[in-house]
Amino acid sequence: MIEILPDKCDFCGCCVGVCPEDAIELKEANIKIIEELCTNCNKCVWSCPIEVLKFNRNGVKVENK
Amino acid sequence: MKNQYDIIVVGAGPSGSMAARFAAEKGVSVLMLEKDRDVGYPVRCGEAVSEAGITEFIEIDKRWISTEINNFSFIAPDKSEVILPLPDRGYILERKIFDYALAESAAKAGAEIQTRAYVYDLIFDGNNVSGVKVEIGGEQKEIKAKIVIAADGVESRVGRWGGLKTYTDFREMESGVQVTASNIPVNQNTIYFYFGEKVAPEGYLWVFPKGNNLANIGLGVSGMIGKKKSALVYLNEFMEEHYPDAPILTRVAGGIPCTVTLDRIVTDGLMLVGDAARQINPLSGGGIASGMIGGSIAGKVAGEAIKKNDLSYIYQYEKDWNNRLGKRHKTFDNIKNGIFHFSDDKFNSIAKSILKVPIEKRTLGNIFKIALFNNPSLLLDVAKVFFQK
Numbered sequence: 360m361i362e363i364l365p366d367k368c369d370f371c372g373c374c375v376g377v378c379p380e381d382a383i384e385l386k387e388a389n390i391k392i393i394e395e396l397c398t399n400c401n402k403c404v405w406s407c408p409i410e411v412l413k414f415n416r417n418g419v420k421v422e423n424k
Numbered sequence: 425m426k427n428q429y430d431i432i433v434v435g436a437g438p439s440g441s442m443a444a445r446f447a448a449e450k451g452v453s454v455l456m457l458e459k460d461r462d463v464g465y466p467v468r469c470g471e472a473v474s475e476a477g478i479t480e481f482i483e484i485d486k487r488w489i490s491t492e493i494n495n496f497s498f499i500a501p502d503k504s505e506v507i508l509p510l511p512d513r514g515y516i517l518e519r520k521i522f523d524y525a526l527a528e529s530a531a532k533a534g535a536e537i538q539t540r541a542y543v544y545d546l547i548f549d550g551n552n553v554s555g556v557k558v559e560i561g562g563e564q565k566e567i568k569a570k571i572v573i574a575a576d577g578v579e580s581r582v583g584r585w586g587g588l589k590t591y592t593d594f595r596e597m598e599s600g601v602q603v604t605a606s607n608i609p610v611n612q613n614t615i616y617f618y619f620g621e622k623v624a625p626e627g628y629l630w631v632f633p634k635g636n637n638l639a640n641i642g643l644g645v646s647g648m649i650g651k652k653k654s655a656l657v658y659l660n661e662f663m664e665e666h667y668p669d670a671p672i673l674t675r676v677a678g679g680i681p682c683t684v685t686l687d688r689i690v691t692d693g694l695m696l697v698g699d700a701a702r703q704i705n706p707l708s709g710g711g712i713a714s715g716m717i718g719g720s721i722a723g724k725v726a727g728e729a730i731k732k733n734d735l736s737y738i739y740q741y742e743k744d745w746n747n748r749l750g751k752r753h754k755t756f757d758n759i760k761n762g763i764f765h766f767s768d769d770k771f772n773s774i775a776k777s778i779l780k781v782p783i784e785k786r787t788l789g790n791i792f793k794i795a796l797f798n799n800p801s802l803l804l805d806v807a808k809v810f811f812q813k
Contacts (some may be wrong), residue, residue: 361708362441369675369676369677370676371468371578371579371676371677371678371679371756372577372578372679373578373579373597373600373677373678373679374580374679375579375581375600376576376578376579376580376591376597376679376681377590377591377592377593377594377597377647378591379680381581381584381591384581385579386459386542386544387459387460387461387540387542400595402647405594405647405648405650405651406594406597406599406650406679407474407599407650407654407677408599408600408601408650408655408656408677408678408679409601409654409655409656409658409677410654410657
């Protein structure tokens with residue numbers, strides 16, 4: 360499961376730009392993963408310039424603000 | 425604000441503002457929507473442009489110029505530095521003010537502007553895009569338009585909703601991070617580029633002076649690199665080594681789609697411009713000037729389509745863009761792919777060869793010769809840049 364650490368996020372949209380599934384929603388200073396669309400491909404995690412997205416093997420998800 | 429416009433532009437960056445302005449100049453009704461509170465903020469950009477790239481659209485105004493740039497410095501992995509005089513004058517902008525000025529020019533041409541307006545979906549009439557669903561101050565509403573122009577940046581989703589493939593392969597997305605730091609004592613008329621495995625593999629690091637020893641220092645690395653080590657870690661290491669005590673005034677992240685323009689940037693009732701269309705120079709990662717060109721062409725064509733009462737005319741934009749810059753970007757992309765895989769040894773040997781040339785003879789042509797001597801397979805691509813119309 361892909362997890363976003365919203366307190367670290369800069370809301371730059373790099374992850375949205377590489378997501379093949381349109382599974383990330385960014386609205387000014389608010390970001391969330393649309394879980395029904397996410398395939399856990401990890402491309403957003405690799406592309407995040409500041410390590411805000413993590414792939415969490417334990418399936419723990421940090422709640423978005 | 426009305427419930428219906430001829431053209432709605434989503435996003436008020438440079439390409440959105442140019443689209444809105446050039447459309448409005450055709451005498452049609454235009455509404456430009458910006459999701460953030462302010463036009464021009466936050467700035468996610470190194471802010472470098474060439475003079476030729478912007479004077480087509482706006483007269484140079486000191487209010488949005490930080491510094492004038494005359495030299496280009498290339499720093500090889502072994503730290504040898506090559507200084508080149510720039511063929512054209514360049515500027516480091518104050519994007520906040522620059523973007524404002526561009527939006528103002530759209531307003532002057534007759535476009536309406538609404539900030540804090542988040543477009544969350546499109547409306548359709550059959551298969552045609554016929555407007556947007558937008559949230560303004562917490563209130564959701566539908567606004568109709570004959571043509572929607574999506575200038576919603578690297579994070580564009582409007583194109584996807586219209587059925588266009590807009591995401592960028594993660595290997596071609598440069599993950600960028602930049603600080604604006606003070607106490608950076610570099611020449612204020614020189615832009616610096618660092619290359620190499622250690623500093624910014626499959627990308628480069630830039631130092632762009634903003635006057636009074638303030639500078640934008642940033643880098644981009646491809647997603648392939650980010651898989652192992654993030655852009656942020658690379659930047660922190662660089663700052664630690666070069667400017668450990670420099671106060672950081674701002675830090676921003678951003679994605680730079682260093683790739684060719686999307687295959688399709690038009691569909692019925694919808695046009696994409698700027699970063700949303702991937703109208704970036706894939707070699708430099710610069711997108712201000714090319715985005716403005718894309719926006720202006722789209723605005724003109726959209727305005728004409730309304731005037732002609734022939735909405736199928738908007739497909740002309742795709743052709744006009746490809747002839748103006750799209751084809752050239754394909755060649756730049758090939759050159760980029762060559763350079764990004766240069767080894768440190770190759771960068772070092774190129775620097776060494778250039779340093780043998782006296783500075784007054786270091787023209788771009790000579791540099792290319794040297795770079796090509798080191799990597800002949802690039803010759804074909806470079807030849808294309810110079811010989812194509």
